[in-house]
Amino acid sequence: MAASSDDNDELPSLDLFQDPAGFYPPEKPPSFTTYLMKNGRHINLRLVGHSPLWGHLLWNAGQVVAQYLEENTQQLVQGKNILELGAGAGLPSLVASLLGAKQVVVTDYPDNELIVNLRHNIDLNLAAQDMPNIVAEGFLWGSSADALTAHLEKGSSTFDVLILADILFNHSEHNKLLDTVTGCLKRTSDSVALVFFTPYRPWLLERDLNFFKMARSSGLLVDKIMEQTMDKVMFENDPGDETLRRTVFGYTVKWDL
Template sequence: MSTEDVDDGGIFLGDMFTEPPRPPTPEPTFSTYERERPDDDDWRKIEIRLVGSHPLWGHYLWNASLAFASYLDDHPELYQGKDVLELGAGGALPGLVSAKNGARHTVLTDYPDRALIDNISYNVGRNIPEEARAAVGVEGYIWGHPVEPLLQLLPDGSGERAYDLIILSDLVFNHSQHNAMLSTCVNALAKTRPATVLVFFTHHRPHFAARDMEFFTKAREQDWVCEEILTRKYPPMFPEDPGEEEVRATVHGWKLTRR
């Protein structure tokens, strides 16, 4: 310990100003997504475990994920027999829907933090039958970094090793990361066959809505075709938050394709 840690009387200051004990980490929570197609007997629900608390917001099942799950369930042609990548997956509900509905291979990624990655792996084990788990990968990944480790997770095939569908669920509020996300999409998405990026989000902070939408401005500047394909209302995630409730209650879904 350095001399700066001791006062003139020789008393260790840490004895006088002890740090209060930290509160225990909250326990994980569970949310259940129930399929909106009760006549389909393939599967009925997906149980999502969420980390108890996390600075990267992985402890919420966002409305955008619910809208995404329903949309993907209604549009299996986007991914059946194809390869799917989810970025910033959190509880990974959209990616799990694609896996359960016949994607060839699904890779679920989030920031390389053990709590987040272990939780995604738990959700895979809870919801994907053992015989199908080899077709689902879980990986830590930072947006904008080289995508080769993600491409190497795909099975060998006769065509281009790349993703046919990339899922971005409630990520555009990360304004400083727009370019990084787009870079990953450019480099990981298939170029020799039709491929799509789906971006679902809510303007949780209505006063920053214009900045959220800069993601699509930047995408168009990089020669992406951007089309809004869905709006859906939910109870707002945080009713006490400021800003127009109608805005905070609406999920927007966008489709991006390369020219």
């Protein structure tokens, strides 16, 4: 028997698929930070509010490799095609773009929020340029790089410089990461992958370093070029040797030609 209109008026309004108010924690808002270049220019960075891919942090290695690019601009930046992997907020790529790179392709995992944020940082810092020399793309390590090399001038299919900053902790992805390095690094003696990292889990340092063993086994030359101990540790309450957890190690990976 159909219910009367009076009966319907007394029934509660139910939506079995609607979560109650406050069921999910509120999204964290983005945060903001500034990097001061040696020439006095400020780079303003927006960091996503939270990311399971760790894109919400400005990692120490990203800052140190940015400084390294500033100190070696003529050799590593000017007139170069540069690719950054796992870029987060994209600091090293922004520095390279401002210092005269020919073309910079800055990438991270193809998560919409991460890529939109990278493009926001590009627009925020490079809007005054008539022809920006930097683009952001989503990219899965080990996959085809055709969409990345499409941004290079005709006849170019590889990059002069690769930037890998604080991404070696992804141990299960080392094979794919190395595939991308060997597939994207131009086969010349001057081409180089800059691999900078901090062992945030010191007890897994050997697994971090295994990437370089794999690189050597693939016929690449690996050299340690620097280490820099930061003033503060990023994660104060984490276990393990604190000095290691605030030290950035820098390596170069090149072709053995």
